[in-house]
Amino acid sequence: MHLFSRPSSWIRKLRKSLYLRFAYDRAAIDAEEDRKLAGFGDIQAATRKLDSVLAACGRGPYDPDRDSVHLLLWSLLSLRHPARRILEIGTFEGEGTRLLARLFPSADITTVELPDDDPLFRTFYRRSTEAEREAFRIKQSRNLDFPNIRLLKANSFFLPALAHGPFDLIWVDGGHLYPEVAWDICNAWHLAAPGGVILFDDVLPDAEARKTDLISPESFEALEYLRARVPGLAIPMFLKRRFPFRGDTLKRTCVAALIKPLDA
Numbered sequence: 500m501h502l503f504s505r506p507s508s509w510i511r512k513l514r515k516s517l518y519l520r521f522a523y524d525r526a527a528i529d530a531e532e533d534r535k536l537a538g539f540g541d542i543q544a545a546t547r548k549l550d551s552v553l554a555a556c557g558r559g560p561y562d563p564d565r566d567s568v569h570l571l572l573w574s575l576l577s578l579r580h581p582a583r584r585i586l587e588i589g590t591f592e593g594e595g596t597r598l599l600a601r602l603f604p605s606a607d608i609t610t611v612e613l614p615d616d617d618p619l620f621r622t623f624y625r626r627s628t629e630a631e632r633e634a635f636r637i638k639q640s641r642n643l644d645f646p647n648i649r650l651l652k653a654n655s656f657f658l659p660a661l662a663h664g665p666f667d668l669i670w671v672d673g674g675h676l677y678p679e680v681a682w683d684i685c686n687a688w689h690l691a692a693p694g695g696v697i698l699f700d701d702v703l704p705d706a707e708a709r710k711t712d713l714i715s716p717e718s719f720e721a722l723e724y725l726r727a728r729v730p731g732l733a734i735p736m737f738l739k740r741r742f743p744f745r746g747d748t749l750k751r752t753c754v755a756a757l758i759k760p761l762d763a
């Protein structure tokens with residue numbers, strides 16, 4: 500009875516194990532991901548630089564199974580052209596922001612996080628109790644304690660009135676659901692410098708992928724909407740982590756990248 504009342508769950512399990520047994524090809528994944536990353540520069544040099552920054556933050560070396568590929572992309576970009584102005588949408592505890600500050604020590608970094616009184620602020624990311632919110636604030640202010648970081652406490656909806664472009668690098672990592680993700684992508688496009696790079700976290704490039712409380716295929720839909728309207732725009736997708744996620748390809752999120760055309 501259970502099998503027939505929830506057919507999708509056992510079909511998914513079967514698909515996972517078939518995938519792991521017959522289709523998960525780690526060597527092919529490594530070759531494909533490295534080929535795309537090499538388009539941004541010298542992977543080895545970027546890994547060395549990233550490892551030294553991670554070590555300075557008390558973390559182990561970059562591990563493509565455990566760490567998100569955006570760290571490596573940041574490092575590649577820091578070697579390619581030293582960004583002068585960086586925007587991060589979605590600060591959280593500022594762990595990523597402090598890595599940006601170390602990778603781009605001469606850049607001005609603006610990072611945007613919901614204010615405490617935004618209706619969403621308490622509803623996710625373990626901030627429902629006052630003790631959790633206090634722990635969050637302490638971690639965040641410790642991580643953001645760099646002279647080149649500015650925290651904007653605002654819902655990103657209001658970004659056009661609060662942050663002025665152009666930015667050389669934008670990290671879009673706020674709300675990954677509609678509607679936020681649509682205006683974040685739109686605002687990032689307009690705030691980016693011509694030739695600037697925009698990276699988008701947690702993109703699910705599969706129409707069949709399931710929406711959860713935190714991720715959805717909606718960012719992919721919004722990026723496709725943009726791509727269809729800018730002739731020649733490439734938006735490569737990088738596998739966020741190379742770990743097989745028990746073979747469920749629909750849960751494997753990507754980091755998307757685009758370079759804003761000079762004439763956009």
Ligand SMILES: C[S@@+](CC[C@H](N)C(=O)[O-])C[C@H]1O[C@@H](n2cnc3c(N)ncnc32)[C@H](O)[C@@H]1O
Pocket residue numbers: 587588589590591592593594595596611612613620624653654655656672673674679
């Ligand atoms: C995935 S976390 C960011 C992680 C961080 N960028 C890092 O690399 O460590 C997403 C953050 O975006 C914030 N956020 C969600 N919607 C937002 C909005 N509309 N405006 C500003 N921040 C938002 C959430 O409160 C959360 O702290």
